[in-house]
Amino acid sequence: MNSVQTIFFGIREYLSPVLKNSKFKETGCITPEEFIAAGDFLVYKCPTWNWESGEPSKRRDYLAAEKQFLITRNVPCLRRVKQMEYIDEDAETQIETEDGEEAWVATHSGRAATNIEEIAQPIEGDEDEVNKRISKIVLEDINDKEDVDIPDMDDIPDIEEVEDEVVEEDDPAALGNGTSLDDGPSDKILQVRTYDVFITYDKYYQTPRMWLFGYDEHRRPLTSTQIFEDVSQDYAKKTVTIETHPHLNMSLASIHPCRHAQVMKKIIEKMNEESVKKFELLQQQSANAPQLEQAQVRVDQYLIIFLKFMSSVVPTIDYDHTISA
Structure with missing residues (x-):
């Protein structure tokens, strides 16, 4: 099943044209050049991220040879999703997308975070208030890294299910070594998993794409079943699937x-x-107000915002400190 999907996705990507003109404001899509610009900004602001060239035979000619994809290694994952403590207001909030379909947003938005105090506070109020809290956190993290006034936003929809089934533990992603993963130390000892997190450019969808490879506390690769323990259950085996990395074997x-x-x-x-x-408010208050363009979202900030969005899918993988410290 996985090999058939790989062949199909490979053909589909090969036949897809390369996006040439910038459309990130109009459609949310970005060109390969904009992906590289956003990647350079991420690497500059967050040195834990690095560019990689991947396998020479798998390089895409529409990307620079030395900038095929981004990676951050050994990201801590201290607990499983089911171990997270939630409050009543942490329940998922549903909204309608433009096509009338329902989508989940703001999952686990009240969970504790090591570097964002506000996210640990109870969230009270209706759907708008929940979304405003999430928006405030996203924007404050961006502003911490850039001397630009970025405004609030209050509506973050989510990605929908895909129809592909997931190949389970016998998938190559498991890289199992035949040994039991239950022979470790006592449960009283903190079991720290780590992840390598990748970001590639998807030519077909014309957006970034996140990939995960996990290790247990003994540096043994995680099985696909174990990886899904670290994924929000609204996404596990639905929007999160096992597929072949476009630049690695x-x-x-x-x-x-x-x-x-x-x-x-x-x-x-x-x-x-x-x-x-x-x-408009600043213009009324001062003649020396900054230009409007200075407050607009720039395309090189794309991946910073993208990573904040992705944290709702993998809430226990603590890569977020790399962009908000």
Whole structure:
């Protein structure tokens, strides 16, 4: 099944044209050049991320040879999703997308975080208040890294299910060595998993795509079943599937990008709408107010926002500190 999918996805990507003109504000899609620009900004602001060239035979000619994909290694994952403590207000919030379909948003939005105090506070109020809290956290993290006033946004939809079934533990992604993973130390000892997190450019969907490869506390590769323990259950085996990495000879867990563009378009629209309101207010208060363009979302900030969105899918993988410290 996995090999058939790999062949199909490979043909589909090969036949897809390369996006030439910038459309990140209009559609949420980005060109390969914009992906590299956003990757350079991420690497500059967050040195834990690095560019990689991958296997020479798998390099895409529309990307620079030395900038085929991004990776951050040994990201800690201290607990499983089912071990997270939730409050009543942490329940998922449903909204309708533009096509009338329901989508999940703001999953586990009240969970504790090591570097964002506000996310640990109880969230009270209706759906708008929940979304505003999530928006505030996203924007404050971006502003911490850039001397640009980025406005609030209040509506983050989610990615939908894909129809592909997931290959289970016998998948190559498991890389099992035949040994039991239950022969470790006592449960009283903290079992720390780590992940290598990859970001590639998906030519077909014209958006970034996240990939995960996990290790247990003994540095043994995790099985696909174990990886799904670290994925929000609204996404496990649905939007998170096992597929072949486009630049490496291995299969990894991947967050399917079928709705990434729509999500990013909504985020950018909301942020830019608020920037207009903020600009008009500043213009009334001071003649030396900054130009409107300075408050607009820039394409090189794309991956910073993208990673915040992805944290709702993998809430226990603590890569978020790399962009908000």
